[in-house]
Amino acid sequence: MKFSIRSVLSQAMQGQTGWKPQWRNPEPRAEYDAIVVGGGGHGLACAYYLASRYGLHNIAVIEKSLVGSGNVGRNTTIVRSNYLLPGNIPFYETSLKLWEGLEQEINYNAMVSQRGVLNLFHSDGQRDVAIRRGNAMRLHGVHAELLSRDEVRARHPFLDYDNARFPIMGGLLQQRGGTVRHDAVAWGYARAADKLGVDILQNCELTGLRIEGGRVLGAETSRGYIAARKIGLSVAGNSSRVAAMAGMRLPVESHVLTAFVSEGIKPLLHSVITFGAGHFYISQSDKGGLVFGASVDGYNSYAQRGNLPCVEDTCEEAMALMPALGRLRMLRSWGGIMDMTMDGSPIIDRTPVEGLYLNGGWCIGGFKATPAAGLCLAHLMARDEPHEVARAYRLDRFATGRLLDETGGGTNMALH
Amino acid sequence: MRLTCPFCGNRSIAEFSYYGDATLTRPGSNAEQSAWVDYVYMRDNPAGPHSEFWYHEAACRQVLRVERDTRTHTILSVQTA
Amino acid sequence: MAEGGLIDRTRPVRFSFDGAQLIGYAGDTLAAALLANGVRLVGRSFKYHRPRGILSAGPEEPNALVELREGAAREPNTRATVAEIFDGLVCRSQNRFPSLGFDLMSVAGALGPIFAAGFYYKTFMWPAAFWERVYEPLIRRAAGLGRASGLPDPDCYDKQSAFADLLVIGAGPAGLSAALQAARAGDRVILAEQDLALGGRLLADRRTIGGKPASVWLADTEAELRAADNVRILTRTTITGVYDGGTYAGIERVADHLASAGGLPRQRLWRIVAPRAVLATGAIERPLVFGGNDTPGVMLAGAVRTYLNRFAVKPGTRAVVFCNNDDAATTITDLLAAGVEIAGLVDSRSELPEPVRELVASHRVKVFANATVLEASGGKSLKRVSLGGQAQGTTLACDLLAMSGGWNPAVHLGSQHGGKPVWSERIAAFVPGPMPPGMQAVGAAAGQFLLAEALGTQAAVGAETDAITPLWQVPGTRGKAFVDVQNDVTASDVSLAAREGFTAVEHLKRYTTLGMATDQGKTSNVTGLALLAALTNRTIAQTGTTIFRPPYTPVAIGALAGAHRGPHYRPTRRTPGHDWAARHGAQFIEAGEWLRATHFPRGGETLQDATNREVRSVRQACGFCDVSTLGKIDVQGPDAAAFLDFIYANTISTLAPGRARYGIMLREDGVVFDDGTVTRLRPAHFLLTTSTANAAPVLRHLDVCRQILKPGLDLCIEPVTDQWAQFALAGPQARRILAISVDPATDISDAGLPFMGAVAATIAGIPARLFRISFSGELAYEIAVPAAQGGALASVLLEAGAAPYGLEALNVLRLEKGHVAGAELNGQTTAADLGLGRLLKKRQDFVGRALSQRPALLDQERQTLVGLRPRAVGRGLQAGAHLIPAGRQATAENDYGHVTSAAFSATLGHAIGLALLRGGARHAGQVFRAVSPLQGSETEVEIVAPVFHHPGGHALHA
Secondary structure (H helix, E strand, C coil): CCCCHHHHHHHHHCCCCCCCCCCCCCCCCCECCEEEECCCHHHHHHHHHHHHCCCCCCEEEECCCCCCCCHHHCCCCEECCCCCCCCCHHHHHHHHHHHHHHHHHHCCCCCCECCCEEEEECCHHHHHHHHHHHHHHHHCCCCCEEEEHHHHHHHCCCCCCCCCCCCCCEEEEECCCEECCHHHHHHHHHHHHHHCCCEEECCCCEEEEEEECCEEEEEEECCEEEECCEEEECCHHHHHHHHHCCCCCECEEEEEEEEEEECCECCCCCCEEECCCCCCEEEECCCCCEEEECCCCCCECCCCCCCHHHHHHHHHHHHHHCHHHHHCEEEEEEEEEEEEECCCCCEEEECCCECEEEEECCCCCCCCCHHHHHHHHHHHHHHCCCCHHHCCCCCCHHHHCCCCCCCCCCCCHHHC | CEEEECCCEEEEHHHCEEEEECCCCCCCCCCCHHHHHHHHHCECCCCCEEEEEEECCCCCCCEEEEEEECCCCCEEEEEEC | CCCCCCCEEEEEEEEEECCEEEEEEECCEHHHHHHHCCCCCCEECCCCCCEECCCCCCCCCCCCEEEECCHHHCEEEEECCCCECCCCEEEEECCCCECCCCEHHHHHHHCCCCCCCCHHHCCCCCCCCHHHHHHHHHHHHHCCCECCCCCCCCCCEEEEEEECCEEEECCCHHHHHHHHHHHHCCCCEEEECCCCCCCHHHHCCCCEECCEEHHHHHHHHHHHHHHCCCEEEECCEEEEEEEHHHEEEEEEECCCCCCCCCCCCCEEEEEEECCEEEECCCEEECCCECECCCCCCEEEHHHHHHHHHCCCCCCCCEEEEEECEHHHHHHHHHHHHCCCEEEEEEECCCCCCHHHHHHHHHHCCCEEECEEEEEEECCCCCCEEEEEECCCCCEEECCEEEEECCEEECCCHHHCCCCCCEEECCCCEEECCCCCCCEEECHHHHCCCCHHHHHCCCCCCCCCCCCECCCCECCCCCCCEEEECCCCEEHHHHHHHHHCCCCCHHHHHHHHCCCCCCCCCCCCHHHHHHHHHHHCCCCHHHHCCCCCCCCCCCEEHHHHHCCCCHHHCCCCEECCCHHHHHHCCCEEEEECCEEEEEECCCCCCCHHHHHHHHHHHHHHCCEEEECCCCEEEEEECCCHHHHHHHHECCCCCCCCCCEEEEEEEECCCCCEEEEEEEEEEECCEEEEEECCCCHHHHHHHHHHHHHHHCCCCCCEEEECHHHEEEEEEECCCHHHHHHHHECCCCCCCCCCCCCCEEEEEEECCEEEEEECCCCCCCCEEEEEEEHHHHHHHHHHHHHCCCEECCHHHHHHHHHHHCCCCCCCCCCCCCCCCCCCHHHCCCCCCCCCCCHHHCHHHHCCCCEEEEEEEECCCCCCCCCCCEEEECCCCCCCCCCCEEEEEEEEECCCCEEEEEEEEECHHHHCCCEEEEEECCCCEEEEEEEECCCCCCCCCHHHHC
């Protein structure tokens, strides 16, 4: 049933009895034209675009648990395209443009809310770096604004201007950046893909890959063997484990990133703000909770939970940015498994195994990339060559030296 | 999370810096560049026991070789590097 | 009530709620005091704005949330059931306009059917522009409950670490018994209790232990524990999280119950480390699901007993008890003892157990067995309940409904490491599954609801039973039957979620938001998943629970941040010359954690004027600058030279003693890491400098390389950054000025101390190290003295005629000389990019050698270092501007690089800059546009060599 005010009203009068499951739970078939491994945002978006734009309908998404139970259901919902490097800006801008039309395209309100992403800076050096980045954006046709301290203060009076250890000097604003309701993205793409005939197979874990003569033949799963000549891997923090099934090692360490939400309060913060004297970022969701976090704990982890020092550091940064937060309460914390690459940028590439494709290495920034990553993985799987805007996301860049290091952090995960 | 430093005793992880995979061997200077790419970039990244280096930055500045399960964070062993 | 309870009637407390002045007693919670004053309506629900009353007597409270205190101290969403009243307490209800009694938004309730779970995903999409401009602002205004003040938190917070052999979480009978046993056995025990007093349910229920009132046992136990010197008791302290390594986070409410904190921290974070823990967190009562179960006056039975027995408050005058278990029936005794009429006991079980039948018989209470409550009604205050089941058609007038669907052990902390709780059919509840290492559960937390089990002794406790027959949703109810009262999630929302395929418990939670309110589903999660199980033909065990995570109850962000606030967010590091500089009018700026002098303005000089003057004073005479912040590392040993050859990309071992050299070090991926000066003081004694920002990272790097990669080498590494004050002394007059104060025995002539030489000396009696190195291109030295003498040295230099200069002038001088600094060493550039490729050793191994030779790092089209000068007179240069060839459009395709550093050169009389440009020196002499579309500006520049002054370096050798 189409989602619209009409269906909402008519169902309201019928006691909501006419709604149906938002996607089917079919039995796996013996064979598909393509399999996408991973029922998160990227995997479901890929399946949707494979069906809607590349004409592949006989495809399956296999997900070891439930749709959207991984990082897409755990992130801090920020979308933006305010990157520095020419290899990144067009990709994220493509993603942002897809976000802008998403709700109408998949008929699901993902609450795409472009109320601005503001990156604060606190020193001349940081300001110069922000100017470099803002100019890079502008040269790519992506709007950015440089705000003075007074302009920041006019928009966000509650930040610490008078008592800060590292006073705010100004900020770089991308007004078109903002937030999106993450759960709706997973469910929306799942429903839309399902409508186009994609089989979403939940509780179906990839246990092995059948490879012969250097080409992939199919997937061994907890629900049986499924043949497919094209398999796309989109499993975020589990990328190394899945790549190992194909005998591959990746330039990836899986780390835990913890994020937090406060109790719901009336509107206080109307855009996303990032703190320059730390890694802290914060925004307010439509439900009223303040969603915030900082950086990874700093060690390999698959546990989906972090430790107390990181919680304390994050809250210290919170107070440094906005001392009003002290009276508000942290309500929930959660952790994800982040596939951190050695240069902080992702991989969307073929693998040495023919028919096997990899989308991973999204570090802590995969959510904003969801539509474009799905589109580019779909393009790669359908055409066997990289999408134009994902050309730089090669696996071999670590060997060639064509790295995409936005921050200059090198292999230091905490700096990405 | 806490580590028992052989020199300083049981301390919070906040005192340490992480240096990653301890199973790597630095290639000889005449090795193929692919060996170097492997050494600097490629990782096993296991879900399970992981041998890794931790540097006791806030105290004795010694590097420790730690075996830790990345699924549960259980410390299995701590030795000097 | 005039008697009874644990309150102190000799100490009345004045407080206000929504402007009404009320009186309570010391020991009252805000909720108890409100009920005592007859206040039953305390809030409006999140979505439907339905009138809400107090449901519970503890931190699990979903309804009674108030804005506590005023002004900057205002805390939204504060549980009235936990807040202790103090004289002058001011609080307001939330989420209502214009008032609690008359809330315009309650019209939302009438539109209820539209606002079913997930409705917003299905609409608000057209027209597209309306989402951000119309729908979302409305949704955001309607969302959230309380209001933040937006003002800086006026309180301070504290943190403390504590170590124990055993942490006992919860001081009810089970926890107290465990603590007692461990203390007697000699363990160091920490006992943490979230309430202000020890006792748990013993404070709420009238029990006997050993034939005496439980209060006697409680007093004796507490006395013994307080007297023991191996026991630390923390009250008002909630353990909120279990972390790895036996680390627990606890939040102590130190001053929340006081009118003002005075000098105390408002709250304290306890970091408790204990290899063993006892989970004695008790159990939380479950509501029942029926129409109107959110009406003010509908309360949990155990809470009713708490208000009666502990706070001497009658929550109503005529009560109905509705339950499916034996425990709730004891409420009848307590109600009657307080003089409350009982309209009836409604028990859903068909066969009432013997103890219950005896109870109702002895009190002559009307019993409705095999019956249920279908609907509670009355709007803002309960008036009647309509019964179903065997009592279909009966209506009972009442103003209090004490309901109980059973008890859920508080398993949360025990499940925070991922061990899922296990369903127990016997008690119809989850008990802890695999717990974090070292933890075990006791008492009600372990599903052992009987006092005798909790005490673990043979002491007589009177008759007790824990029989229960599960009842998840009352069949045939009318009206909205709530599961999660705070987020307004009804039983039909759960059905809707199941119908739409959200049949997994995590999906149920996210789709309906059940369990996501400030009470974290403490009174709704289990009921919700039980309903889901029934709808999807699974057992409760098969359906399972959602993941448990810290914090167990919400925690003030200020408490987790602690004292590192405002100016104390990070340490402030001052150089040895700081005070001297401040006395001489320096202005300072943050450079990492350091404060560095930027300039020494005279008269009304602007920053630019002062900088120009300071630059000229160096170029024309002599200036001195505090460079103490540079990292300094002492490396000694027979293998020190070999080690440094490995660390640095250029050769170090050929350095003669008493000589210094520029050193550049790479990361193992071939990118430049840091640069500095290496001085060989003696054959086996080196001193390295690093950039200010990289002092700690370089030390780490040296330690790690030494221990992991070169364990066989014999050397020691010690940081000495803070041990030495260091000043640069630069300018044509530098030697003359130095000669005034240096000891005559030290030969500082050009021959005696040549360029890049180093020698020990005494300056005005201060032992010093003298280095003849130059950052500015002038004749220059760096003088290092013990840190305590830094100010004294500055005075000596000033006396001798040198002029102080700061960071701004330092930057101009180094730019004029073309020295790269942090803006060029940005973690993306190679040595070759910076024109330093020729320094790299060709054959020997060093960190970064192999990967620096990767094809993309040797590409001719890389952006490499060039100099810039504006073509027009008087034009400035902006760092961060991008370079476009003249005559081409400012687009990404034509983007050749960016300006890394720029400043006005007083020496040359125009702006100068460094840039990274694709093709680098190949463009020498060409014209580019330095564009900054972000700032709406651009300047035409000429590409020149990256050195502007003394390109031959002759001044260095003067």
